[in-house]
């Protein structure tokens with residue numbers, strides 16, 4: 091059986107790490123004046139500089155060989171053509187079809203899915219135009235002013251991140267709110283500022299079975315009826331984005347207001363589907379289509395460009411170098427753009443839920459590291475928080491710097507400071523510094539070791555199109571790494587386990603749940619005293635279940 095770590099290329103990379111570990115990135119630049127030109131590339135409105143990495147020409151060539159010898163060409167073709175590559179959930183993975191713009195068909199099980207996608211796009215177009223124009227009226231004839239997206243995970247992070255990133259394109263009379271946490275203070279805080287007559291709720295949930303979202307949606311409906319009157323038209327204020335039409339309708343949403351998508355769209359890859367409805371409402375349908383267009387262009391680039399000039403492939407390979415050979419545990423993402431402040435959270439789910447796996451697609455445990463811990467926050471804030479550790483700490487953390495070039499009119503000086511700070515940091519991480527205090531020698535507390543790697547990703551401007559390309563770039567980076575590691579990047583059984591046990595604990599709060607560990611039992615005892623009413627209803631449910639009446643559905647997002 092093929093073992094990645096026994097392959098000739100893998101072992102050559104291990105040896106290369108031994109022989110190049112003391113090399114300095116700055117010396118690569120001295121030795122090769124063309125390094126920046128050679129190790130940077132443009133795709134549409136995105137420019138990637140990957141020259142400040144501890145990656146010599148030889149290392150890069152070997153990494154490309156790793157990609158050549160992997161199943162990447164085949165798996166990429168399988169993904170785009172709707173083959174079942176999410177093997178544990180027995181599903182194709184076709185978020186790329188959602189942004190497919192040509193006339194060519196995309197088949198799933200022999201059926202072209204493009205007409206359905208097109209129909210849903212039309213539905214999003216009609217609806218977003220009605221709301222934006224004020225034609226859509228609430229129960230007492232007023233236009234919508236506030237949109238509340240209720241969803242969590244992939245049904246929150248994508249539209250939330252994109253709406254904030256594209257805030258400057260927002261409809262001036264609409265405000266957007268995102269409620270995700272099951273902590274009641276989240277929804278309470280949002281609702282306390284709203285008028286039910288002018289508020290639209292989007293219940294975003296692929297499965298329509300996620301506890302947090304259903305609780306929040308029920309509380310929102312209760313709030314709506316309490317404030318608007320029991321007879322007020324719920325259907326004019328609640329719509330859903332879901333694959334589970336029946337459950338959405340049972341909640342009280344009109345059939346024509348359920349915006350469908352499909353099982354083959356993974357939650358964290360769903361912002362291109364109806365889950366992106368808040369984006370279309372905020373920036374308009376044309377803007378939403380530009381977002382899809384940017385992603386589609388990145389898809390084309392990913393399919394067509396040779397690996398050595400392929401942005402997602404290069405980013406993936408450099409990541410693999412650090413994770414598997416240099417020993418980095420984490421990857422920092424630092425957007426120097428306040429509008430992208432939700433990007434690190436979005437990428438955290440995208441990367442960590444996709445590649446947080448330790449078993450390969452054949453069910454064998456892997457003997458190499460997989461997905462990194464992804465974290466970060468905006469610059470320049472991060473400079474004054476965690477950069478100290480990155481400069482002088484004992485960890486080795488590769489960084490993705492991201493920024494857009496075009497300044498906001500009226501704030502050119504701010505933008506200039508922002509960009510120069512970013513360039514200064516990337517340079518300082520690489521060059522380091524010698525302290526002034528000679529008596530401390532090489533290890534004085536004033537000196538920075540440098541040789542810390544980073545990529546710089548520049549967007550010409552933070553437009554819907556460039557944002558689409560940026561997100562698709564990271565999606566494909568994650569995919570390439572998953573293929574090389576031979577793991578399934580599209581399931582999330584760890585999350586499912588947590589969901590299941592949460593259900594079990596709440597159902598058994600009143601019983602002596604003696605099969606839980608002593609710690610959980612002890613803590614449950616403390617919780618129980620505060621929730622006598624839940625204990626009773628959980629007990630009733632448990633009894634009903636033993637009578638075989640509980641129809642709890644096993645679904646996966």
Ligand SMILES: O=P(O)(O)OC[C@H]1O[C@H](O)[C@H](O)[C@@H](O)[C@@H]1O
Nearest residue numbers: 243244295296297300357585647
């Ligand atoms: O959209 P839903 O079905 O409500 O699922 C919401 C989220 O649930 C879990 O956390 C999954 O791991 C996520 O991938 C998913 O996005």
